[in-house]
Amino acid sequence: MIDIKQVHKSFGNREILKGIDLHVPTGSVTVILGPSGSGKTTFLRTLNFLEKADAGTMQLNDISVDLHKASNKEILNVRRNTSMVFQSYNLFSNKTVIENIMEGLVTVKKMKKSEARDIAQRFLKEVGMEGYDDYYPVQLSGGQQQRIGIARALAMDPEVILFDEPTSALDPELVGEVLAVIRKIAKELEVTMIIVTHEIGFAKEVADQVVFMEGGVIVEQGDPKVVLEHPKEERTRKFLSRYL
Numbered sequence: 001m002i003d004i005k006q007v008h009k010s011f012g013n014r015e016i017l018k019g020i021d022l023h024v025p026t027g028s029v030t031v032i033l034g035p036s037g038s039g040k041t042t043f044l045r046t047l048n049f050l051e052k053a054d055a056g057t058m059q060l061n062d063i064s065v066d067l068h069k070a071s072n073k074e075i076l077n078v079r080r081n082t083s084m085v086f087q088s089y090n091l092f093s094n095k096t097v098i099e100n101i102m103e104g105l106v107t108v109k110k111m112k113k114s115e116a117r118d119i120a121q122r123f124l125k126e127v128g129m130e131g132y133d134d135y136y137p138v139q140l141s142g143g144q145q146q147r148i149g150i151a152r153a154l155a156m157d158p159e160v161i162l163f164d165e166p167t168s169a170l171d172p173e174l175v176g177e178v179l180a181v182i183r184k185i186a187k188e189l190e191v192t193m194i195i196v197t198h199e200i201g202f203a204k205e206v207a208d209q210v211v212f213m214e215g216g217v218i219v220e221q222g223d224p225k226v227v228l229e230h231p232k233e234e235r236t237r238k239f240l241s242r243y244l
């Protein structure tokens, strides 16, 4: 479970997040939609302290933190329980696929290499990349690299995975394979997910909750069928009409 209250963030004198509240039940999927510049990425980044919020609190199961004032120890504790999947994969180019997935297990979780390798192989299989252990990222397509990014996130056994536009950097023909992997893990694994994406069809199919953000506020949220097919707010309707 993740419960977020009153997140504020400004860059200079521009207020980008104007008091965001969000509750995501354990094992559920929340998709955040919204126009470019509405603050979606900034919001995700405040949740694992890649950006420091100006104010706000977060409850992550039994961990409770102030997103502005958290100590280094609290930040580490949140990071141990959350994984992030980035738009640009962020794999280590000088490490093989299996080493990329093992890295956090060995350095953060202090696991033995043999144990980390077993876990990494399990998640390679989970994302349909069995047998690619010794490839380097440059030898893979963007879709394959992103599936490794997802395997790396899953291997850490996080309570929450934050996906920041996981398919935006991909050629259109590769988007489907990555969405299929996310769909599969949403169904099979009890992991709580917050996904920022522009893929409306995917949101309709996979999300338990859709959030529409604009101008640093949540304009509308709820059941995907209701928000996406019968939006109450004019701003949501206008945004969605661009995708129909």
Ligand code: ATP
Pocket (backbone or CB within 6 Å): 011, 016, 034, 035, 036, 037, 038, 039, 040, 041, 042, 043
């Ligand atoms: P997109 O869908 O295009 O990724 P978004 O909704 O994720 O957009 P953000 O990336 O959160 O939007 O950006 C919101 C606003 O904050 C933008 O105007 C952006 O220029 C600004 N912004 C983001 N990061 C910084 C930063 N480090 N310094 C200054 N301004 C920033």
